[in-house]
């Protein structure tokens with residue numbers, strides 16, 4: 001943040017709250033509600049990311065717990081063990097620069113997909129050549145923050161027994177007053193934390209208000225939690241959004257937007273996040289990635305909003321990517337909250353100073369030393 005602006009804000013922040021709020025413009029998020037005129041999305045499906053070194057990313061992906069589903073010379077499709085045919089599309093960057101190219105969500109029905117295709121700026125395409133086939137609609141958003149809607153993909157049939165690369169035997173947890181696991185042992189071995197599905201992603205974005213209005217105006221994204229600035233309670237700075245599925249529950253957030261500080265001129269993806277099975281998987285997966293020499297960003301810990309057990313890593317291009325387990329699910333009867341930006345974790349290591357960076361400084365320093 002430029003020094004002058006920082007000084008102005010710190011001076012204004014010392015004034016009594018009523019005066020502060022009159023001086024600063026009202027930057028509160030207006031009420032947001034789903035309705036049937038909006039395109040109804042069922043779930044997040046996959047992300048597209050360009051990497052300068054595709055082979056290096058493939059090594060990281062295997063250690064992170066993705067399964068390679070298909071490969072062409074320039075693209076690798078990675079899947080989890082859920083129903084999506086793939087959850088991560090890694091492409092060789094044409095100009096040698098890493099680039100996040102947005103996430104795709106599954107439309108709730110053919111009708112909803114057709115609605116998306118009629119929205120302003122929609123570009124209809126085919127993904128028949130990818131695992132599972134299907135159709136896609138792509139929207140160009142500011143600063144190359146693309147958004148995609150897919151439909152007609154052949155879903156995988158997940159094994160009812162969760163696959164694992166770490167668990168040999170795992171029964172129920174014995175608690176102090178109840179010991180449901182009797183005469184049976186918990187047995188694990190080292191390995192990657194296998195990924196189930198894409199959980200969420202989000203942007204730090206200068207055009208926060210307009211982009212939030214675009215996503216929530218056209219699709220069934222609704223807020224689970226809104227956070228406002230610690231000094232100015234009329235400036236909302238963060239929205240955690242879930243897909244409104246009515247009575248059905250969906251993840252506490254599948255998408256988030258964070259208002260960029262004034263010195264950030266271009267939107268960037270803060271992180272992407274993929275679900276893993278449980279706490280043991282998280283810790284075993286953490287040890288696996290650490291032993292393989294990858295760069296740990298923050299974790300393992302437990303978030304407050306969304307409750308996930310989290311673990312953030314930097315991939316070889318510097319993108320932050322998270323394993324999460326045990327996240328909250330919400331539905332149309334779960335109240336959404338608005339509160340001050342607070343601690344992001346209830347336990348775990350202290351949040352690193354470079355967590356807000358597009359590419360963590362510690363990662364860049366490490367690269368420079370190698």
Ligand SMILES: [Fe+2]
Pocket residue numbers: 200271272273322
């Ligand atoms: Fe996350």
